[in-house]
Amino acid sequence: MSDTREELKNALGEFINRRTTVTVFPAMVTSVNEGERTCDVTDSEGIEYFDVRLQASVDDQNKGWVLIPAVDSAVLVGNIGNSQNVWFVVATSNITKAMMQVSNTRYQLDASGILLQRNEQTLKSALFALIDQIKLLTVTCAAPGSPSTVPINAAAFDTVKTFIDEVLN
Numbered sequence: 551m552s553d554t555r556e557e558l559k560n561a562l563g564e565f566i567n568r569r570t571t572v573t574v575f576p577a578m579v580t581s582v583n584e585g586e587r588t589c590d591v592t593d594s595e596g597i598e599y600f601d602v603r604l605q606a607s608v609d610d611q612n613k614g615w616v617l618i619p620a621v622d623s624a625v626l627v628g629n630i631g632n633s634q635n636v637w638f639v640v641a642t643s644n645i646t647k648a649m650m651q652v653s654n655t656r657y658q659l660d661a662s663g664i665l666l667q668r669n670e671q672t673l674k675s676a677l678f679a680l681i682d683q684i685k686l687l688t689v690t691c692a693a694p695g696s697p698s699t700v701p702i703n704a705a706a707f708d709t710v711k712t713f714i715d716e717v718l719n
Contacts, residue, residue, distance in 0.1 A: 574628040574640055579619045584647070587616055589639065591627055602627055603638040618647040668717045676713035683707055 577591035577599065588601045605616045619625055623644035630636040647660040658665040666673040683706045689698040
């Protein structure tokens, strides 16, 4: 019976040792590395934490969703699993950029505007091409009051339609 108790005691001790209390604490962002999708923060006691993750995976840095916090903004930081050395931003108070990439489609929002891109085509370039073709629109009428013909730049409109279809799905 004492062997069973000893085994149970050891198993329970191992279980407890493998568990770490999940910690979430407030901090201030001191720097941001957008390329690495990390930031450095300082907690209320002045302790610095470096390379705090901004997204779940460090391997897929150009995939998924990420919010880039502003320097000097407040964030909540939590630890990952049993590690006291791997941290991630749980929530942000102020961001400078939001980015998302799913396969070959990319979305970005920052102070300069919105980027929506699929492959090499952007929504902006497709809409600009559309406007350029509208400005070139010319239709022929046989006589006043008679029906007009198809615009002479109809093929260019079809090209713009293909661009828009590529970007917007």
